[in-house]
Amino acid sequence: MTDNSGVARVMGIDPQEIQEWIESFDAVLKEEGQEAATVLLDRLRSRAQKLGAGPAFTANTPYVNTIPVEKQGVFPGDQEIERRIKSLIRWNALAMVVRANRVDHSIGGHISTYASAATLFEIGFNHFFRGRTDEFEGDTVYLQGHASPGVYSRAFLEGRLSAKQLENFRRELRPDGGLTSYPHPWLMPDFWEYPTVSMGLSPLMAIYQARFNRYLEDRAIKPKTNAKVWAFLGDGETDEPETLGAITLASRENLDNLIFVINCNLQRLDGPVRGNGKIVQELEAAFRGAGWNVIKVLWGSDWDPLFERDVDGLLVKGLGEMVDGEAQKLVVESGAYVRQHVFGTDPRLLKMVENVPDEALRTLRVGGHDPRKVYAAYKSAVEHTGSPTVVLARTIKGYGLGESGEGRNITHQQKKLNEEELREFRSRFGIPINDEQLADTPFYRPSEDSREIQYLRARRQELGGYVPSRKVRSKPLVADHDALFREFLTGSDGREVSTTMAFVGMLRQMLRDPEIGKLVVPIVPDEARTFGMESLFRQVGIYSSRGQLYEPVDQHTLLYYKEAKDGQILEEGITEAGSMASFIAAGSAYATHGINTIPFFIYYSMFGLQRISDFIWAAADMRCRGFLLGGTAGRTTLAGEGLQHQDGNSHILALPIPTLWAYDPAFAYEIAVIIQEGIRRMYKDGESIFYYITVMNEAYAMPSMPPGPEIREGILKGMYKYRASENKKSKLRAQIFGSGAILREALKAQELLEEKYGVAADVWSVTSYKALYNDGINTERWNLLHPAEKPRVPYVSQCLRDAPGVLVAATDYLKALPNLVSKWVPRRLAALGTDGFGRSDGREALRNFFEVDSRFITLATLHELLQDGKIEATVVEKAIQDLGIDTEKANPLLT
Ligand SMILES: Cc1ncc(C[n+]2csc(CCOP(=O)(O)OP(=O)(O)O)c2C)c(N)n1
Numbered sequence: 001m002t003d004n005s006g007v008a009r010v011m012g013i014d015p016q017e018i019q020e021w022i023e024s025f026d027a028v029l030k031e032e033g034q035e036a037a038t039v040l041l042d043r044l045r046s047r048a049q050k051l052g053a054g055p056a057f058t059a060n061t062p063y064v065n066t067i068p069v070e071k072q073g074v075f076p077g078d079q080e081i082e083r084r085i086k087s088l089i090r091w092n093a094l095a096m097v098v099r100a101n102r103v104d105h106s107i108g109g110h111i112s113t114y115a116s117a118a119t120l121f122e123i124g125f126n127h128f129f130r131g132r133t134d135e136f137e138g139d140t141v142y143l144q145g146h147a148s149p150g151v152y153s154r155a156f157l158e159g160r161l162s163a164k165q166l167e168n169f170r171r172e173l174r175p176d177g178g179l180t181s182y183p184h185p186w187l188m189p190d191f192w193e194y195p196t197v198s199m200g201l202s203p204l205m206a207i208y209q210a211r212f213n214r215y216l217e218d219r220a221i222k223p224k225t226n227a228k229v230w231a232f233l234g235d236g237e238t239d240e241p242e243t244l245g246a247i248t249l250a251s252r253e254n255l256d257n258l259i260f261v262i263n264c265n266l267q268r269l270d271g272p273v274r275g276n277g278k279i280v281q282e283l284e285a286a287f288r289g290a291g292w293n294v295i296k297v298l299w300g301s302d303w304d305p306l307f308e309r310d311v312d313g314l315l316v317k318g319l320g321e322m323v324d325g326e327a328q329k330l331v332v333e334s335g336a337y338v339r340q341h342v343f344g345t346d347p348r349l350l351k352m353v354e355n356v357p358d359e360a361l362r363t364l365r366v367g368g369h370d371p372r373k374v375y376a377a378y379k380s381a382v383e384h385t386g387s388p389t390v391v392l393a394r395t396i397k398g399y400g401l402g403e404s405g406e407g408r409n410i411t412h413q414q415k416k417l418n419e420e421e422l423r424e425f426r427s428r429f430g431i432p433i434n435d436e437q438l439a440d441t442p443f444y445r446p447s448e449d450s451r452e453i454q455y456l457r458a459r460r461q462e463l464g465g466y467v468p469s470r471k472v473r474s475k476p477l478v479a480d481h482d483a484l485f486r487e488f489l490t491g492s493d494g495r496e497v498s499t500t501m502a503f504v505g506m507l508r509q510m511l512r513d514p515e516i517g518k519l520v521v522p523i524v525p526d527e528a529r530t531f532g533m534e535s536l537f538r539q540v541g542i543y544s545s546r547g548q549l550y551e552p553v554d555q556h557t558l559l560y561y562k563e564a565k566d567g568q569i570l571e572e573g574i575t576e577a578g579s580m581a582s583f584i585a586a587g588s589a590y591a592t593h594g595i596n597t598i599p600f601f602i603y604y605s606m607f608g609l610q611r612i613s614d615f616i617w618a619a620a621d622m623r624c625r626g627f628l629l630g631g632t633a634g635r636t637t638l639a640g641e642g643l644q645h646q647d648g649n650s651h652i653l654a655l656p657i658p659t660l661w662a663y664d665p666a667f668a669y670e671i672a673v674i675i676q677e678g679i680r681r682m683y684k685d686g687e688s689i690f691y692y693i694t695v696m697n698e699a700y701a702m703p704s705m706p707p708g709p710e711i712r713e714g715i716l717k718g719m720y721k722y723r724a725s726e727n728k729k730s731k732l733r734a735q736i737f738g739s740g741a742i743l744r745e746a747l748k749a750q751e752l753l754e755e756k757y758g759v760a761a762d763v764w765s766v767t768s769y770k771a772l773y774n775d776g777i778n779t780e781r782w783n784l785l786h787p788a789e790k791p792r793v794p795y796v797s798q799c800l801r802d803a804p805g806v807l808v809a810a811t812d813y814l815k816a817l818p819n820l821v822s823k824w825v826p827r828r829l830a831a832l833g834t835d836g837f838g839r840s841d842g843r844e845a846l847r848n849f850f851e852v853d854s855r856f857i858t859l860a861t862l863h864e865l866l867q868d869g870k871i872e873a874t875v876v877e878k879a880i881q882d883l884g885i886d887t888e889k890a891n892p893l894l895t
């Protein structure tokens with residue numbers, strides 16, 4: 001190590017001169033204040049740049065606490081009692097995991113993450129996180145998912161969870177209930193608010209949540225408050241691209257309502273996060289570069305006197321040069337090792353600690369375990385204005401587990417402790433459990449009137465109640481909105497429109513509605529023009545927290561790009577993940593804010609369920625409501641775009657998400673019925689479901705809705721007969737199922753079959769194979785469990801009970817989609833679909849290539865009739881010729 005004066009000599013500058021510069025700067029700082037000192041530095045930097053001597057860019061500050069001791073302020077809590085509370089929480093969290101693992105070795109949980117995060121969480125719970133009350137909306141807190149044992153353990157002390165529940169951690173299927181492994185609002189709807197365990201989702205969600213809060217304020221939908229969004233992340237988690245992917249949005253939008261706390265224990269699951277580097281410095285550079293306020297909490301109070309003595313900056317320099325792998329090793333090593341490796345590099349450093357015993361060196365605390373340092377950081381974070389804040393807190397993974405896990409690479413998965421290890425942990429944290437009881441590892445809660453419980457309760461009361469705690473506070477909508485959708489039920493009078501245009505028309509209507517107009521949140525990832533939504537730019541404006549600071553190039557046009565502070569559209573730019581995070585914030589506002597916002601997120605359908613499915617899964621877990629619109633959908637309906645864009649997958653990918661209703665409508669009236677029903681179910685009846693609707697860009701005349709109550713019901717349940725054959729006499733009969741744009745191919749096939757082959761075919765619009773499938777499996781299940789009762793009949797079977805003839809389905813998605821229901825139809829089902837990679841070409845060529853056009857539907861129908869012995873093979877052969885089908889054509893699945 002070389003000190004500053006050494007460097008200076010090498011560079012040929014007199015150390016004396018450097019000292020004088022430093023003293024002058026100190027004087028300015030002292031006499032004129034911090035702002036003046038910053039101005040001075042800026043001026044010097046500009047001057048140097050101008051003269052060609054600009055300093056090298058550095059995004060880092062030295063490896064010390066950002067908040068100096070002098071600025072730390074006083075800790076307002078009772079440190080001793082908070083330490084005792086925290087120790088009890090540590091114990092119960094550990095006991096939960098150890099006990100769960102004893103009952104069943106395959107079950108367990110994580111001990112070491114919470115062990116590292118305990119102080120970070122507890123300072124939040126005791127001093128910062130505000131609950132949701134009638135007067136104040138409360139803070140939004142995303143807690144590191146696999147630290148959940150600590151959160152449960154706190155709730156146990158708070159009296160919110162019973163010992164029985166703790167006992168059943170990770171055994172949710174116990175008759176008396178259990179606790180979920182991670183935060184899942186779906187499974188614990190009164191407790192958890194935000195699912196966080198799929199790493200990288202919560203940081204992105206938190207950023208968009210903070211922005212959505214501002215959106216609601218700027219649009220005067222909720223009052224302006226100083227509520228904060230806190231997100232607690234792991235340092236390993238920052239490797240997920242989503243974690244850092246939107247941090248510039250947060251600073252661009254000046255989201256000073258957002259605080260990230262990154263638990264920098266330097267470890268992830270397998271080993272060090274950056275063994276050969278420094279994760280804190282790397283993150284500091286990234287966040288500072290992105291314009292965040294960065295607060296490093298690296299060293300505990302024990303270090304203060306050492307830094308005080310470090311007048312030459314040798315210690316700071318040495319710590320700054322030490323890679324994280326080595327820093328982790330210090331945790332597991334002796335005090336003598338610390339002396340040698342931290343202080344042994346220079347006699348002056350060794351002298352600094354000559355009177356400090358080895359044991360004191362071994363236990364020097366890092367910043368994230370020092371309540372005073374953490375408190376000071378959070379206080380500074382909540383008081384900071386103008387930009388978001390990230391607290392980078394250095395902690396130790398497995399803190400307190402000693403030999404059995406502290407700082408070890410195996411610690412992430414440590415679930416078992418032997419009696420000796422438990423005894424050590426118990427003694428270290430002063431848990432009043434005697435040696436005989438240790439084998440049982442009992443939970444411990446002091447009596448109701450103990451100081452600990454009183455204190456903890458009082459703190460939460462002061463802060464507005466318990467966190468986390470989920471409560472739905474929105475009031476149901478009242479209107480039925482018939483008038484809004486009426487015009488779409490009567491067709492387009494021969495005008496050719498796409499289902500996308502029809503949807504946009506409905507959106508425009510909804511935006512005008514007195515009840516729901518304000519609540520609608522249109523979300524687009526830079527695709528509004530693709531979907532013909534530009535008219536909405538002018539109608540409701542694009543949300544911009546700064547309004548519009550420039551005159552748009554197209555101002556003179558009717559549909560100019562209008563940005564406004566109270567704009568309603570969330571134009572997110574090219575980020576489906578970010579847009580989905582906005583959808584999640586808007587789709588859960590009924591719980592978070594008690595406001596029924598209705599998100600309509602419209603995107604290129606291939607870049608939705610395929611690209612950001614994990615966010616959609618999290619939205620479902622979070623009980624989100626709203627509408628996802630897969631635009632430009634269909635493998636053969638989106639012409640020209642080719643392999644990457646043409647979506648024949650999303651309806652299959654929508655299957656696994658239990659609360660997602662997926663529809664592939666063909667006509668405007670079908671969409672109108674689905675959306676109106678969706679609004680009713682979600683916002684009047686309060687069902688925690690959401691919708692996926694594919695809309696296409698193929699224009700055709702929209703028919704009016706056929707009469708009869710069964711049509712509406714059929715649209716919603718998944719199928720209805722759209723056009724029956726008028727030929728009642730033919731012996732050759734068929735039922736053809738079409739969906740979306742392919743329904744029109746089915747209708748053409750119906751004509752071909754009738755005219756050329758004498759086949760009378762009925763055509764059905766199958767709006768949702770998923771709905772039919774779910775109904776089928778639910779019915780089957782009921783029958784399985786009720787053998788003596790009259791069997792129930794799946795809806796699809798009911799529809800086809802008296803439907804004569806062969807069955808043929810054609811879809812713009814995989815053949816697997818119609819095949820989902822094949823077991824509940826009365827006879828064999830021939831399925832046509834678009835398995836394989838897309839191609840760029842026109843619709844006609846594509847539908848020929850994928851074998852889903854009217855010719856192939858006709859062929860499939862004739863083939864089925866041949867199978868049934870109703871016609872001769874020669875008829876089919878002739879048809880192949882007449883229809884111009886190339887039997888040697890490429891197989892779309894294999895080419
Ligand atoms: C998307 C995703 N990938 C993998 C995992 C599995 N996993 C759970 S915790 C963990 C390591 C976490 O390390 P870090 O973020 O540093 O948190 P720490 O436990 O160290 O606080 C991993 C890989 C996950 N939960 N989510």
Ligand SMILES: [Mg+2]
Binds near residue numbers: 235236263265266
């Ligand atoms: Mg970590």
